[in-house]
Amino acid sequence: MGPGPSDVAPRVLAALSRPTIGHLDPLFVSLMDDIKLLLQYAFQTKNELTLPVSAPGSAGMEACFVNLLSPGDTAIVCQNGVFGGRMRENVERCGATAIMVEDDWGKPVDPEKVERALRDHPEASVLAFVHAETSTGTRSDAATLCKLAREHDALVIMDTVTSLGGIELKVDEWGADAVYSGSQKCLSCVPGISPVTFSPRAVERIQARKHKVQSWFLDMQLVMGYWGGDSKRAYHHTAPVNTLYALHETLVMLEEEGLENAITRHHRNHKALVAGLEAMGLRMAVDEAWRLPQLNSVCIPEGVDDAGVRTRLLRDFDLEIGAGLGALAGKTWRIGLMGHASRERNVILCLNALETALQADHQKVDSGAALQAAADFYASSIS
Numbered sequence: 484m485g486p487g488p489s490d491v492a493p494r495v496l497a498a499l500s501r502p503t504i505g506h507l508d509p510l511f512v513s514l515m516d517d518i519k520l521l522l523q524y525a526f527q528t529k530n531e532l533t534l535p536v537s538a539p540g541s542a543g544m545e546a547c548f549v550n551l552l553s554p555g556d557t558a559i560v561c562q563n564g565v566f567g568g569r570m571r572e573n574v575e576r577c578g579a580t581a582i583m584v585e586d587d588w589g590k591p592v593d594p595e596k597v598e599r600a601l602r603d604h605p606e607a608s609v610l611a612f613v614h615a616e617t618s619t620g621t622r623s624d625a626a627t628l629c630k631l632a633r634e635h636d637a638l639v640i641m642d643t644v645t646s647l648g649g650i651e652l653k654v655d656e657w658g659a660d661a662v663y664s665g666s667q668k669c670l671s672c673v674p675g676i677s678p679v680t681f682s683p684r685a686v687e688r689i690q691a692r693k694h695k696v697q698s699w700f701l702d703m704q705l706v707m708g709y710w711g712g713d714s715k716r717a718y719h720h721t722a723p724v725n726t727l728y729a730l731h732e733t734l735v736m737l738e739e740e741g742l743e744n745a746i747t748r749h750h751r752n753h754k755a756l757v758a759g760l761e762a763m764g765l766r767m768a769v770d771e772a773w774r775l776p777q778l779n780s781v782c783i784p785e786g787v788d789d790a791g792v793r794t795r796l797l798r799d800f801d802l803e804i805g806a807g808l809g810a811l812a813g814k815t816w817r818i819g820l821m822g823h824a825s826r827e828r829n830v831i832l833c834l835n836a837l838e839t840a841l842q843a844d845h846q847k848v849d850s851g852a853a854l855q856a857a858a859d860f861y862a863s864s865i866s
C-alpha cells in the first residue's frame with residue numbers, strides 16, 4: 484500500500500508466465516492490436532497513436548517531451564510536487580526553455596497562474612502538468628488546464644502515471660495532446676511499461692518537425708512503424724513480450740470491471756480509509772476537493788517516529804506504506820489504494836496495523852475507533 488508498484492493480481496502474474504512467442508508473430512501482432520484498443524478505452528480516446536512504450540513511466544514522459552519539443556521552443560511547466568520538476572529537466576534537455584508555474588506541494592496547479600503564464604508567453608508551444616501528483620496525493624483540474632492551453636494554441640503534455648484507471652481521465656473530451664502513464668499504479672500491472680497516447684494535433688506537430696528527435700528509441704515516427712495501424716509491422720525493438728501479456732490481462736480486467744466501476748471502487752475505499760484515519764486522530768494533508776483516492780497523504784503527528792512506524796508496519800504486518808517525498812519528507816505518509824490493492828480488506832488491515840504501530844510508539848489512540856468508523860462507512864455506502 485505504498486505509492487506503487489501496487490499489488491499485481493494473480494491472473495496478471497499467470498499471464499506473465501505464458502510461453503514467450505516472437506514479437507512479430509501474427510498472434511502477438513493481434514495481441515498488440517487488442518492492447519491498443521484497450522488502452523484507448525482506458526484513456527477514453529480515439530487517438531490512433533496509442534501504445535505502450537517498452538519502458539517505465541519516465542520513458543513515457545521523455546517520449547512526450549522529445550517528440551513535441553525542439554531546440555529553441557518554449558514550454559510552460561507546472562510544478563506542485565516532484566514530478567513537475569522532472570518535466571522541467573526534460574524540457575531543458577530538449578534545448579527548450581521552461582517557464583515554471585509553481586504551487587505549494589499539496590495544492591493543485593492554480594489555473595489563474597497558468598492563464599497568466601500563457602498570456603505572458605504567447606511563444607509557448609506546450610503546457611505540461613501532472614494530473615495526479617504522486618509525491619503529494621493531489622489532483623489538479625486537468626479539464627480546465629487543457630481548455631486554457633487550447634485557448635492559447637499550446638499543446639498539452641499531461642502526466643497520468645497515477646491517475647489512469649483510478650480517477651476520471653478523459654483524454655479526448657478534455658483535449659489533452661500527449662499523455663503518458665505507467666503500468667504499476669492503478670492498472671496494477673508489473674512495472675516497466677508506459678502507456679502513451681498522442682492526439683492528431685500532436686502527430687501533426689511530430690510530422691512537421693525540422694529537427695530529428697534526439698532519442699532514437701523514443702522517436703514516435705520510428706515507433707509508429709512497429710505499432711502502426713496497418714498489419715505490416717517493421718522491427719524497431721524487441722517488445723517485452725511477456726510484460727505485454729501482463730498488460731493485456733490488466734486491461735482486460737479493467738474492461739470487465741468497467742472504468743466507471745473501478746473509479747467508484749477507488750473512491751469508496753478511500754472514503755472508508757479517511758473515516759478510519761480521522762477517527763484515529765490523524766489529519767489528511769490535502770484538501771478534500773483535491774485528494775487522490777488512490778494515494779492518501781496523511782500528516783505525521785508531532786512526536787511520532789516516522790521511520791519507526793513504517794518499519795513496524797513492514798516487519799509485523801507485511802505492509803508497506805510510502806514515506807513523504809521532497810518537501811514533504813518526514814511530514815507525511817503516503818498510503819496507496821491503487822488498482823488491485825484498492826480493497827476493503829486492505830483498508831481494514833492498514834487501519835488496524837497503523838493503530839497498533841502508533842500505540843507501540845506511545846501515541847494515544849482509541850482502540851477500535853478507526854475500524855468502527857470504516858465499518859460504519861462501508862455499512863452506509865452501497866458497493
Ligand SMILES: Cc1ncc(COP(=O)(O)O)c(C=O)c1O
Binds near residue numbers: 487675
Ligand atoms: C506522477 C509520476 N510521474 C512519473 C513517474 C515515473 O514513473 P516510473 O517510475 O515508472 O519511471 C512516476 C513514478 O512514480 C509518477 O508517480
